[in-house]
Amino acid sequence: METEPEPRANGTPPGGGPADTETGLAVRGLVRRYARDVTVGPISFTVAEGEFFSLLGPSGCGKTTTLRCIAGFEPVDEGIIELAGRRIEKVPPHKREIGLVFQTPMLFPHLTVSDNVAFGLSVHGVPRREAARRAAVMLALVGLSELGQRRPDQLSGGQQQRAALARSLVLEPPLLLLDEPFSSLDLKLRVQMREELRKLQRRLQKTTIFVTHDQTEALALSHRIAVLSGGRIEQIGTPREIYEQPASRFVADFIGNANLLEAEVLGWRDGIADITTESGLRLQACAAAAPTARRVTALVRPELVRIGNAAASVANTFTAEVTEVVYLGDEAQYRLRLGVRAELLLVRKLTGGSDTLAHASVVNVGIDPGDVVILSR
Numbered sequence: 213m214e215t216e217p218e219p220r221a222n223g224t225p226p227g228g229g230p231a232d233t234e235t236g237l238a239v240r241g242l243v244r245r246y247a248r249d250v251t252v253g254p255i256s257f258t259v260a261e262g263e264f265f266s267l268l269g270p271s272g273c274g275k276t277t278t279l280r281c282i283a284g285f286e287p288v289d290e291g292i293i294e295l296a297g298r299r300i301e302k303v304p305p306h307k308r309e310i311g312l313v314f315q316t317p318m319l320f321p322h323l324t325v326s327d328n329v330a331f332g333l334s335v336h337g338v339p340r341r342e343a344a345r346r347a348a349v350m351l352a353l354v355g356l357s358e359l360g361q362r363r364p365d366q367l368s369g370g371q372q373q374r375a376a377l378a379r380s381l382v383l384e385p386p387l388l389l390l391d392e393p394f395s396s397l398d399l400k401l402r403v404q405m406r407e408e409l410r411k412l413q414r415r416l417q418k419t420t421i422f423v424t425h426d427q428t429e430a431l432a433l434s435h436r437i438a439v440l441s442g443g444r445i446e447q448i449g450t451p452r453e454i455y456e457q458p459a460s461r462f463v464a465d466f467i468g469n470a471n472l473l474e475a476e477v478l479g480w481r482d483g484i485a486d487i488t489t490e491s492g493l494r495l496q497a498c499a500a501a502a503p504t505a506r507r508v509t510a511l512v513r514p515e516l517v518r519i520g521n522a523a524a525s526v527a528n529t530f531t532a533e534v535t536e537v538v539y540l541g542d543e544a545q546y547r548l549r550l551g552v553r554a555e556l557l558l559v560r561k562l563t564g565g566s567d568t569l570a571h572a573s574v575v576n577v578g579i580d581p582g583d584v585v586i587l588s589r
């Protein structure tokens with residue numbers, strides 16, 4: 213099995229502290245004000261050399277703005293952007309030499325695919341034959357060797373995006389920015405392109421910022437992810453950290469399915485918090501330190517809810533009724549009712565035909581205290 217490459221700079225900091233800014237990118241206190249009430253930032257993060265870093269968040273949270281500021285297409289109202297130790301926030305875009313791939317491919321319609329890829333090299337004065345040779349190498353890398361002589365409108369959407377990627381990569385930019393490059397593709401092709409980008413990243417280890425509102429894409433591709441909301445960064449972390457230790461209710465809710473239970477802390481002792489949810493569940497939750505607030509939100513991922521025999525061995529056990537069954541082929545989602553008011557979502561991978569729970573059946577439910585994450589409200 214292939215292993216994941218680590219970003220080249222040592223000790224890429226979880227949580228987004230100072231990375232190796234000698235070679236990578238540093239964004240510090242970036243602010244873009246469109247109008248008095250529409251501000252993106254302040255935003256700060258660093259990307260180490262060779263790192264694949266994603267900006268993830270809902271529509272309008274400031275992902276594209278951040279990318280455009282880095283690329284130089286959007287003026288920066290406050291803050292610093294450093295690439296390989298050099299301040300670039302006032303450098304004109306064409307002198308930043310940053311590769312940018314947009315949501316739509318934006319190829320020149322009158323040029324062949326090969327000439328599209330070679331175009332930037334020609335602009336930089338690379339002789340025609342050499343430019344064509346390098347374009348051919350890049351086209352091979354993105355799997356378009358056979359299609360170099362076609363025009364863009366003779367390519368599928370996914371092929372056009374690959375050509376756009378090749379056109380950026382051929383210039384060997386120190387930084388590659390990708391703004392939702394697969395969002396116009398259908399789901400199956402998106403997944404295929406995601407896998408191809410992963411392989412390409414493993415090979416080239418290009419410092420990349422990838423913008424997406426698709427959490428699966430961000431989890432699958434990234435060394436680290438910054439989750440944005442309302443123009444600010446909510447959390448920076450590895451996919452695992454973001455999913456398993458979300459810093460806020462927003463992050464927990466945005467990434468994956470979540471049972472979010474409003475609760476009150478009754479006490480804390482020896483790493484275990486005793487909480488009671490507004491819906492009437494009494495739960496023990498692992499917490500390294502005593503929660504600082506009395507009112508908290510408890511997160512339980514639906515795939516961690518245990519049932520049947522597995523439920524018996526944990527500290528929090530309940531009986532529940534299955535009130536809803538959603539069959540999704542490889543998994544099933546269940547809504548469980550516990551007591552009078554409490555509801556839990558349960559997700560189970562289906563491994564055999566007999567594995568689904570029947571509607572209205574009664575099951576034993578268990579929640580391990582280690583599977584409860586306490587979030588401050």
Ligand SMILES: Nc1ncnc2c1ncn2[C@@H]1O[C@H](COP(=O)(O)OP(=O)(O)OP(=O)(O)O)[C@@H](O)[C@H]1O
Nearest residue numbers: 246247250252270271272273274275276277278425
């Ligand atoms: N040129 C502009 N003039 C005024 N406001 C703008 C402009 N561009 C973006 N905005 C506003 O800035 C905020 C951030 O927009 P941005 O395009 O960065 O979001 P996004 O995260 O890329 O969203 P999406 O996922 O929809 O592409 C939004 O509130 C948007 O309306």
Ligand SMILES: [Mg+2]
Nearest residue numbers: 275276277391
């Ligand atoms: Mg956008």
